[in-house]
Amino acid sequence: MPLTVQRSGVIESARYRQVLGQYPTGVVVVTALDAAGTAVGMVVGSFTSVSLDPPLVAFLPDKNSSSWRSLRESGDRFCVNVLAAAQEDVCRAVATRKTDKFHDIGWQPSPQGNPIIDGAVAWIDCVTEQIHDAGDHDIVIGRVLDLDLGDGEPLLFYRGGYGSFMPHSLAAGDADLLDQLRRIDLARPHMEGLADLFGTEVTAITLVRDELVLAASAGRTELAASPTRVGQRLPFAAPLGSCYAAYGDAALRERWLSTISEQLTPEQLERLREVPDTVRGRGYAIALGHSELSDLERISTLLHERAPDVSPETLREAMARVTDGYNPADPIPADVELRSLSAPVFAPDGTVAFTLTVWGPAEPVAPEEVTRYANALLATATNATRAIA
Template sequence: MTTGTLGAPSETGVPAPEIADGKFRQVLGQYPTGVVVVTALDPDGTALGMTVGTFSAVSLDPKLVAFMPQKTSSSWAAIRAAGDRFCANIIGEQQENVCRQVATRKVDKLDGIPWRLSDAGTPVIEGSVAYVDCVIVAVHDAGDHEIVIGRVLDLDVVSQANPLLFFRGGYGSFLPGSLAAGDADLFEQLRLVDLARPHMESLAASCDTEVTAISLVRDELVLTAAAGHAKTAQAPTRVGQRVPFMPPLGGVFAAWGSEQLQERWISRLGAEATPAELLRHRSAPERIRARGYSIALGHTRGERLESLSTRLNLRDPAVSAETLHRGIREVSDAYNTGPLSDTEGHELRSLSAPVFGADGRVVLTLTLWGPPGTVSTAEIDELAQRLIGTAAAATTAVGGVFPRALFPAVAG
C-alpha cells in the first residue's frame, strides 16, 4: 500500500479563491451520488462500517475503485486499523434505514443488519444491489479527506433493486415522475429550497427530527427536500415523491391560496365525497390560517398512508392511484381538527407551515415530523412556534413577503 499527497492549489501556481463552505456544498449538492456502505472486519470479528457518497470506479486495467473518507472520521480510522480489506456495498432504494444507522451509530454499526462473510473475509450486507470486495493499494492525502484506492478482488450484482441516491441533501431513487424527470415547473422551487435548506437543517437538528419541504406542481405535491430523520418514519423519505393535491393533503397551499385554488383542491375529492366531508374540508383553510399551520394526528394511520404513497411511487402493482386516494380520504379526520385537549396526550404526526414567495403566495410548505408516542398540547404549541419561526426565516431567505392581512405582526 502506498501513500501520497495531492498538490495544494498554491503549489500549482493558481491562486485559491475564497469560496464559502455553504456555497461549495450547495453547488456540489446538485450532483446526485450513489450511497455505499464500506464494511470491514476487525481482528476480533466485529463488523465495521461507514456510509459514503464518494465511491467511484477508477481504472479498468488494473481494476481499481476509490472512496474518499474524511480524515477525522472515526469509522474510517477503525476500518483502516482493521487491515487492508474492505467491501463496498451499493445500497438499494429500500435500505435507507441501513445507511442512516451506519452513518449515525458510533459503535455496533451493523447490529441488527443481516450480512454474510464474503470469500475475501469482509461483510456483505444482505439486500444490497451489489458488492465490490477490495484490497487497499494506496491512500492519498486530499485536503481534509483522503482518497482510498482499492484493487478489486471480487464483485457481483446480487439484487435487481434500484440503488439509493443522495441528492440536494435528501435520499431518493429512480422514481417515475421524480425530480430526475426534469420537470421544468420544479426548477424555481428547487432554487428556493436551496435557500431555505439551512433553516430546515437547523430546525431538524434542534428538534431531533425530520423537516421536509413540499412544492405544489400543478395538481401534485412534490417532496423537494428533506433534512434530519423522523423517528416515526416507517417508509424512507424520498425526494421527488409525489402525492395528489387533495384534502386533507396540501391544506397550507389551499389556506393561503385563491378561491380558485381552494375549489380545485376540494374538487379532487370527486363525486363520492359526502356532505360532511365537503363541509369539513371547506372549513379547513380558515382553521389553518387561524393557527398559522396545519396539523396531522395519529401515527398508525399516518404510517399506512405514507407506505401507500411510497409503494405507488415505486410502481408496486398492488397499489393503484385509487388505492392511494382512498387512503388519503381515510385519514382526513385526523387533519386540522378543532382545539386540542389540554388534559390528554396527542400522537403528533406532523405540523406544516407556509413559506411565502415574492408575490405573497405560498411557494413551499415546511413540515416538521412529530416524535414517537404522545405529546402534550403545550409541547405541540412549542414545536409549532419553532416551525413557524423557521418558515418565516425561510420566507426572508427566499426574498418572500408575508400577507399583511394574515400575518400583520410579521408583515409590519
C-alpha cells in the same frame, strides 16, 4: 435547443463543477481499520466497477484528502459500502468529521476485517491492485475479494443534493421542482435544527402542478412507512396540502376541494371548506392519528410503485377516510397522537414556496407539547423564509 460550444484554453473551476455536477452518482463509504484497530473511512462519489474478469473496481480520492491518507496508511485492504437512501446522516458524518468518524455508526467486520456499515445496500471487500497518478487525484484500482448485498435502495448525489432513485421522478417538465430543490437546500440547516430539537424527521413538501412532492428530508422518525419519504408524491387534494389552500387564491382552494369532492360526503365537504381559514388562523396545519395516516402513506407508496390493485381512485378513497384527522376545529383534543404539523415557507413574491412538516412522536402528546412543536415549527418556517429571500 443545440448546445452552444465555446472553446477556451482556461476552464474555470466553478464552471467545471457546474458542468460535471450534471452527472449524478451513488454514494459509497470506503472503509478500513488503521494500525490501532480504529475504523477509518471516506465518502466517495467517484466509485465505479471496472472489470469483471478479473473483478476490479475503482475510486478516485483527492491526493490532499486526509481521509484518503488514513485509508492508504491503514494497509492495502478496504471495503466499499454502498450507502442506502436513508443514510444521508452517515454520509454527512463521515464526510465532515476529521477523527472518530464512526463513533455513532454501527458496523460489523467484513471477511477482510474492514467495517461493513449497518444498513448499507451492498459491500465490496477489496485489495489495492494499483494506484495511478491523475492530476490532483489518484485512481485506486481494487481487486474484489468478497462482496454481498444488504437491503433497500441506494443514496444518490446530484447537483450538491441527496435523493433516492424514483423512476421518472425528475421527468421533463419538472423544472419547477429543480428550482424548488435549490430553495429547499437554502433552508436545510433550519430543517436539520428542528429535526435535532425533537429527534424526529422534518420534511419539505412542494407543489408541482397538481402534485405534492416530498422533495427533501432531515432527521428520521421510526414512524415513516418507507425508509425514505423523499420522492413521495400525493395528489394536491383535500385534506392534504392545506397550507397551500390556506394561502392560495379562491381558484386554488376550489381545485383543492374539487379533485376529491366525489369521494367526500356533503358533511366532509362542508367541514373541509372551513379548513383553509382554520389553517391560516393557526399559521400551521395539524394531522392527528398515526395508524390511519400511515395507512394513507402506505397506499400512496403502493400507487407510486404501480402495485396492480391500487389506483388513484383507491388513494382518493383512502384520503376521504382520513379527512377527520386533518385540521380539526379548536380545541384540539388532549392526549392526541400528533402525526405531523406543517407550516408554509414563503417565496419572495409572497406565495408558498414549500411547506415544512415536523413529524410527531409515537406516544400521545399533551396540548402543551403540541404548542411546543407548533412554536418551534413556526420559528423554523420564518427562518427558512428569510433564508430563501
